[in-house]
Amino acid sequence: MTASAKPAASSSAPQYKVLGTRPIRHDGTDKVTGRAIYAADLHLPGMAYGRVIRSPHAHARIRSIDFSAALALPGVLAVTSAADMPDLKNKFADLGEGRVNLAHLGANCLAQGKVLYRGHAVAAVAAVSPHVAEEAAKLVRIEYEPLPAVTWVLDAMKPNAPLLHDDVFTESMGQLSDKPSNVSRHIHFEQGDVQRGFAQADVVIEREYRTASVHQGYIEPHACTALWNQDGHVTIWTATQGSFSCRQQVAELLELPVSRVTVVPCEIGGGFGGKIPIYLEPVAVLLSRKCGRPVKLTMTRSDVFEGTGPTPGSFVRVKLGATRDGKLVAGEAWLAYDAGAFPGGMIGPGCMCVFSCYEIPHARVDGYDVCLNKPKTAAYRAPGATQAAFACESVIDELAERLNIDPIEFRLKNAAKEGTRRVDGPVYPRIGLVEVLEAARASEHWNTPLAGPWRGRGVAAGYWFNIGLKSSASASVNADGTVTLVEGSTDIGGTRTSVAMQLAETLGIAAEDVRPQVADTDSVGYTDVTGGSRVTFATGLAAYQVGLDIRRQMAERAALLWECDPALVRFEDGVFRTDGRSITFKELAAKLHATGGPVVGRAAVDPEGPTHGFGAHIVDVEVDPDTGKVTILRYTAVQDAGKAVHPSYVEGQMQGGTVQGIGWALNEEYWFDDRGQMRNASFLDYRMPTALDVPMIETIIVEVPNPDHPYGVRGVGETPIVPPPAALANAIYRATGVRLRELPMSPPRVWAALAAAGKSS
Amino acid sequence: MKEFEYAAAASVDEAVSLLAAHGPRAKILSGGTDILVQLREGLREADLVLDVKRIPELTALEFDSARGLLLGAATPCYRIYEHEQVKRAYPALADAARIIGGWQIQTRASVGGNLCNSSPAADTIPALIAHAAVCHIAGPDGRRSVRAAEFCTAPGKNVLGRGELLVALEFPPPVPRSGARYLRFIPRNEMDIAVAGAGVWVRLDPTGQQIEEARIGLAAVAPTPLEATEVAAWLAGRPATPESFAEAGRMAQAIARPITDMRGTAEYRRHLVAVLTRRALADAVGRARGVG
Incomplete structure (x- = not known):
């Protein structure tokens, strides 16, 4: 899949059966066949379609909003604006990641008195079809008093x-x-x-x-x-x-x-x-x-x-x-x-x-x-x-x-x-930056000479904290020996699988024998946001504890069958044992109804973060001195994952973050005109990299186990976006002798810098 | 998006009478890669969307080495670069057809549609200028022809009047010792709009060392695609050397009138047009010598 090197693990690394393997993701079939339900796929009986009306000004006072013409259009069902929101002045809420001023939060959803940016939501309409809603939106008359913008x-x-x-x-x-x-x-x-x-x-x-x-x-x-x-x-x-x-x-x-x-x-x-x-x-x-x-x-x-x-x-x-x-x-x-x-x-x-x-x-x-x-x-x-x-x-x-x-x-x-x-x-606990830099230094990429004019190699390091926070999970043992896992972490990076794998490891069963599900807020305990690269770490920890809970209950059932003290039942490699007797997890699962009924494990955790993710990137570029265009010849990302639960997903995170960092470095930017209006609000003109703009991103996973997680997991999702702009700027310098200190390092900017230095035509 | 009528004309006459009846509220649907997006985003409005792909003349591709190429206005791009003889005879056109959008777009988008959309940054228009294409237009008063170089009049505007329809583009037959190239600059490697573009065509003398005739079209450096006639005239009789190409680039730069927008600054575009003209000339000469 990638040119990943073997994890540079220490010699005393524990042996795992599930962690470190690459099973097919549980949600994969639905995603590749188009059956997965995204929010825009939802259709309910009698559903109405809304349309938000947004500010054309970067900064303006709202003088008046007149809905009368919109309401007169057949098919229009409702209109709303900030007038319908409760007055939240000076109210604050703790949203887990910090205190939020509710008045500001509300005014960002529907502007209150002033619009503060082009695109700021001012009002909304609902109608029987999206087309009627669109026409109604045009009929809402909003008077603005434009203000200077910055x-x-x-x-x-x-x-x-x-x-x-x-x-x-x-x-x-x-x-x-x-x-x-x-x-x-x-x-x-x-x-x-x-x-x-x-x-x-x-x-x-x-x-x-x-x-x-x-x-x-x-x-x-x-x-x-x-x-x-x-x-x-x-x-x-x-x-x-x-x-x-x-x-x-x-x-x-x-x-x-x-x-x-x-x-x-x-x-x-x-x-x-x-x-x-x-x-x-x-x-x-x-x-x-x-x-x-x-x-x-x-x-x-x-x-x-x-x-x-x-x-x-x-x-x-x-x-x-x-x-x-x-x-x-x-x-x-x-x-x-x-x-x-x-x-x-x-x-x-x-x-x-x-x-x-x-x-x-x-x-x-x-x-x-x-x-x-x-x-x-x-x-x-x-x-x-x-x-x-x-x-x-x-x-x-x-x-x-x-x-x-x-x-x-x-x-x-x-x-x-x-x-x-x-x-x-903060004083760092055991972290892996030195090992990451050593792996970069030892990499094939770093040791391969780069030759040719207008070419250069750059390197940069990067850090992200990663957080812990609250997660809940529960799991039921099925009669066929599989386990249904219910968690509250929405899955943006393959975490259903990386969390399920930790439960599977704990229970000594296959990853495929855990069926993970992300549940709604009525069906699972409180779980903080999927953010801070926390899910594989914190919800994974919850899954581990769910596993321990199930093991304890299953051991009691085995003890019941064997008429022995539960304390004498041992669990190893998916098998419950006591003197001379043993029963596999699957065999025991089939006997639950006869031994007291269902087994449901549960856990709620709130571990201390951060898990400290360090990375280092190496990039080779070639610069066209006539146009200022930077071509990436080779890219290697090195990162400490603690323990790479599913190495393909770790590599995917490293590659995805790197590509986003490359876009940030080379071409992406909000382009504002002199009235504060964004002029490139489309994927055509907001230039994210396409598959043709980046080479295969090589990855090297380093594993310095996190001492605060039973499997050593560290968050991995965010760190890889951190080094690319600096690594590229350093590479462009080695290629051209010119230092770029403004992002994006887009072709016109690189060309202008080369021309100013007398290095371009 | 407002509701509109849809009609698929079976003949040029039927299309012309529908267009004449609806006037500017009728929009032509060829590949649809521009008009559908423009309608959805409210950039253009239509009462009638007229599909012209069922008119056989509009999806023709007829090539004859003695008579040249007749390209229906709605013929999709891929048919150009998948046609061995056409690709060889009109290489700048093939260059342009191959880089408009991705492969899926190229199976729908047409050169005629690209011309009628009349963007100053259109990739095929400099190639049409370079290959001396002529536009055949049908209208309520019969048929007329206009040089592709004179088709666009302003950003998004062209010479088509009420009821008029672009039927086909005609290209002169290929001549020996000629070569052509279209080059554009985009910050990414695909899926982007030209920051600047240059299409050039050259014919060399029998020694292959001198340019006998040239044509140059430039993109995204003026309100319409530009025909660089002064530069072409200067090149006639010059040696086909890097010095000549560079001087032609500088001359192209002098006639460019670019603007600054989110796709590039005026200064950068002026610079690029020189680079692209120089590089395109070198490639076109290479192709004329049979080494490109």
């Missing part, structure tokens, strides 16, 4: 910048600013004595980096159907990364008890963090309440680009100092990330990740969360880390070059390891 983070920080909110103040060290500001938060981390540190440095390099907004680019646009039933119960079928989080957000916004809302998660066509926030769901619920029918809302591709979360555009300044022998002694970073239209972007993790790969005794980081007239940012695969790594890993490369040290050697000399204290405080 779309670049540094512009939005200026004192005279157009102000988005009069209720957002800058929070810095627990203090609030006197006046409202677009800057909602200032973060400051410090360790050691930065001044003293830089005084020890023989070489100091300071550079500035800029990145554009990019979108997650999931292939499935957002879609949902909501039914407000006559009894007041709300059911929502939707594409979400977190059914419980969706339930809570909708319940909080509409001031309903959570038990009155059921969220049924459908199959999901990609999320990457972008399907954690809610957009359509409360709107569909309001429309359904008004018309008494289930209401379906779907987004077009341009709705997705203009109305849902991209990742922040950013400005990052990094200064690093090192001694002549290649030891980092001091670091300083200043990061400004745009949050989009509402506060609460990705600046926190950006600040925590910027120096996360290195031991830097003296360091200081300042970060700013900045509102501006773009869609509210959403999480995107290691949110905030890629921008920071682009800056830090580029300066690291310059330092290595200046010191005449091999770039991997330089990273190894300074690599974070067990005991390293990160600038934001």
